[in-house]
Amino acid sequence: MTDISSGESLSPCPSQGALAHTFRLDEAVEVLTRTPDTLDALLHGLSAPWLQADEGPDTWSPFNVLGHLVHGERTDWIPRLRILLTHGEARPFDTFDRFAMLRDPEGNSPSELLTTFRELRRANIATLNSFSLTTSDLDRAGRHPELGTVTLGQLLATWVAHDLSHIGQIVRVMAKRYRQDVGPWRAYLPLLDR
Amino acid sequence: MTDISSGESLSPCPSQGALAHTFRLDEAVEVLTRTPDTLDALLHGLSAPWLQADEGPDTWSPFNVLGHLVHGERTDWIPRLRILLTHGEARPFDTFDRFAMLRDPEGNSPSELLTTFRELRRANIATLNSFSLTTSDLDRAGRHPELGTVTLGQLLATWVAHDLSHIGQIVRVMAKRYRQDVGPWRAYLPLLDR
Numbered sequence: 001m002t003d004i005s006s007g008e009s010l011s012p013c014p015s016q017g018a019l020a021h022t023f024r025l026d027e028a029v030e031v032l033t034r035t036p037d038t039l040d041a042l043l044h045g046l047s048a049p050w051l052q053a054d055e056g057p058d059t060w061s062p063f064n065v066l067g068h069l070v071h072g073e074r075t076d077w078i079p080r081l082r083i084l085l086t087h088g089e090a091r092p093f094d095t096f097d098r099f100a101m102l103r104d105p106e107g108n109s110p111s112e113l114l115t116t117f118r119e120l121r122r123a124n125i126a127t128l129n130s131f132s133l134t135t136s137d138l139d140r141a142g143r144h145p146e147l148g149t150v151t152l153g154q155l156l157a158t159w160v161a162h163d164l165s166h167i168g169q170i171v172r173v174m175a176k177r178y179r180q181d182v183g184p185w186r187a188y189l190p191l192l193d194r
Numbered sequence: 195m196t197d198i199s200s201g202e203s204l205s206p207c208p209s210q211g212a213l214a215h216t217f218r219l220d221e222a223v224e225v226l227t228r229t230p231d232t233l234d235a236l237l238h239g240l241s242a243p244w245l246q247a248d249e250g251p252d253t254w255s256p257f258n259v260l261g262h263l264v265h266g267e268r269t270d271w272i273p274r275l276r277i278l279l280t281h282g283e284a285r286p287f288d289t290f291d292r293f294a295m296l297r298d299p300e301g302n303s304p305s306e307l308l309t310t311f312r313e314l315r316r317a318n319i320a321t322l323n324s325f326s327l328t329t330s331d332l333d334r335a336g337r338h339p340e341l342g343t344v345t346l347g348q349l350l351a352t353w354v355a356h357d358l359s360h361i362g363q364i365v366r367v368m369a370k371r372y373r374q375d376v377g378p379w380r381a382y383l384p385l386l387d388r
Contacts, residue, residue: 022243023375030240031368037235042361046224049216147378154377161376164369165385167236168362174225175358181217182355183348184341191359194388 023157025133032125035163036118039066042170044114051110053177062170066113067101069166073120075100077159078127084142084152085131092143128156217347219327222354226319229357230312233260236364238308245304247371256364260307261295263360267314269294271353272321278336278346279325286337322350 043051043062054061060068080093131137138153172191179192186192237245237256248255254262274287325331332347366385373386380386 021375022371024243027241027243030244034235034240038232041228041231041235046228047221049218049221050224144378147381150377150379153375154379157372157375157377158379158383161369161372161379161383161386164365165383168365168369168385171358171362171365175355175362177216178351178355181215181347181351183344183351184338185344185348185352185355187341189352189355189359191362192355 021153023138023153025138025156028156028160029125029128031160031163032121032128035069035167036114036121038167039069039117039170040114042167043110046110049177050174053173055173055176060169060173062173063110063113064101065166065170066110066117068098069163070113070117070120071097071100072162073117073124077155078124080142080155081128081131081152084140084155087142089141089143089149092145095145215347217332217351219332219350222350223319223322225354225357226315226322229263229361230308230315232361233263233311233364234308236361237304240304243371244368247367249367249370254363254367256367257304257307258295259360259364260304260311262292263357264307264311264314265291265294266356267311267318271349272318274336274349275322275325275346278334278349281336283335283337283343286339289339 043066046062051063052061054064075094076096083091083093133152138151138156140152141149142152142155144150172194175189175191179186182189182192237260240256245257246255248258269288270290277285277287327346332345332350334346335343336346336349338344366388369383369385373380376383376386
């Protein structure tokens with residue numbers, strides 16, 4: 001099979017609206033590699049009112065999101081990929097604890113979480129590369145404990161979309177601090193009311 | 195008046211849900227200063243399918259957003275601040291052309307737009323600092339061509355929320371490329387359907 005990092009598209013039709021798949025491993029890795037830098041640029045050294053802001057009871061602060069991302073690097077993406085590659089659908093993935101970081105925040109500071117995330121992500125991308133996945137591997141099936149059958153390609157696409165979603169969550173939480181402060185401009189800033 | 199960069203809070207109640215204002219100039223500058231680094235980390239060297247993705251007809255790609263941010267640095271925030279400081283409500287702000295960058299994209303590449311944005315933002319923050327604004331200045335009024343009376347504090351809060359909103363837009367547009375690819379995980383990723 002063609003190595004999917006070689007640049008061959010998985011889909012003849014990259015249109016976003018189409019049902020065709022647009023996923024390519026090389027493009028996915030571009031984003032996964034950038035996330036630690038993006039989080040550093042956005043959050044490193046930022047003052048506590050920004051890092052601890054949330055959207056109300058039972059919502060997450062940027063600090064909580066960092067803890068969640070660290071926990072995901074340890075227990076979610078690569079461990080699930082290994083289970084899928086080893087057991088296929090025969091063994092479901094372990095359940096991912098979305099709230100682990102609220103009980104047991106790793107590291108003592110946002111700065112430490114950022115460093116830990118960077119190190120884990122670097123190691124996980126190295127592990128991903130070591131699998132030398134091909135286009136046909138993307139169709140290999142695994143079993144999600146709630147969602148049922150999923151593919152390796154779906155798992156990797158979700159890893160990317162999950163990064164981007166949480167960056168989006170962080171900037172939304174931060175922006176909402178100024179929901180009142182922007183005055184009448186609020187009408188032009190729909191993110192403040194999401 | 196107290197210099198608002200000295201650390202004194204403008205509000206005794208920082209609760210996000212309250213109507214009290216949370217805006218502080220020093221915290222706002224923290225975010226404004228970080229945006230060029232955040233955009234660089236997220237977008238510099240990223241391949242065209244990510245940079246040119248959009249959400250359908252008449253929506254913006256990450257590349258378009260960069261052009262919009264550059265245009266804003268030239269014609270929106272600091273120019274409006276100057277009009278407000280000089281003329282108060284007597285002279286409305288110039289209308290901001292939200293679509294200028296679609297007609298006349300500045301620079302020839304995303305990399306050039308990132309560099310231009312960084313330089314303009316650095317100069318604009320220096321200009322902002324040169325005004326030595328005080329807490330009482332935040333209440334000074336200006337006139338928005340559509341929204342009517344606005345305050346200097348609202349203009350600055352909007353500058354920050356606008357940065358964060360467009361970072362949120364960029365990651366949303368990127369994440370949506372994988373809307374189909376994530377398969378059943380789409381149910382867990384609401385950003386893909388926003």
